Amino acid sequence: MMLREVNTQGETKSGEMIAEMIIECIKEAGHENVVQVVTDNASNCVKACALISAKFPTILWTPCVVHTLNLALKNICAPVHNPRSNEDVYDACYWIKSISEDVTWIKNFIMNHGMRLVMFT
Structure with missing residues (x-):
């Protein structure tokens, strides 16, 4: 709460x-x-x-589990920024990138929607 x-x-x-x-x-x-x-x-x-x-x-x-998962997804979806990148793991987990992009779009929609602000007032 x-x-x-x-x-x-x-x-x-x-x-x-x-x-x-x-x-x-x-x-x-x-x-x-x-x-x-x-x-x-x-x-x-x-x-x-x-x-x-x-x-x-x-x-x-x-x-926060969401914060932990967010950090993990950033590493999976942006292997270029990870100097210890493992190409095999990246290839196996590449499907996560498209899901992550969809989730980001939904999050941005919610965060930019005016009704979200009503909940906090």
């Missing part, structure tokens, strides 16, 4: 800052009502969730 949004544009997003904002939400909801925190895999988010786990040992942290 999303409790709030915070515009942090121009601010340094340290692990401590992220942890502080998430802890505020945990306190608002009541720590006994929070089971899990999901973030992306960035090192500052990993640090934030380590701080949260130290304060609230019953709350689990899970890296």
Whole structure:
């Protein structure tokens, strides 16, 4: 459940800052009502969730599966940027590229649609 949004544009997003904002939400909801925190895999988010786990040992942290898959797809679909590219693997997984392009088109459609903004207000 999303409790709030915070515009942090121009601010340094340290692990401590992220942890502080998430802890505020945990306190608002009541720590006994929070089971899990999901973030992306960035090192500052990993640090934030380590701080949260130290304060609230019953709350689990899970890296976002979508973010993890997105990183994997970028490596599969753009082997030129990967110096450890394996042509056999790229050829076997090439079908993923067209699916990834379709998914990107759908994501862009949703993100550019005005009704998406209504959900966050």
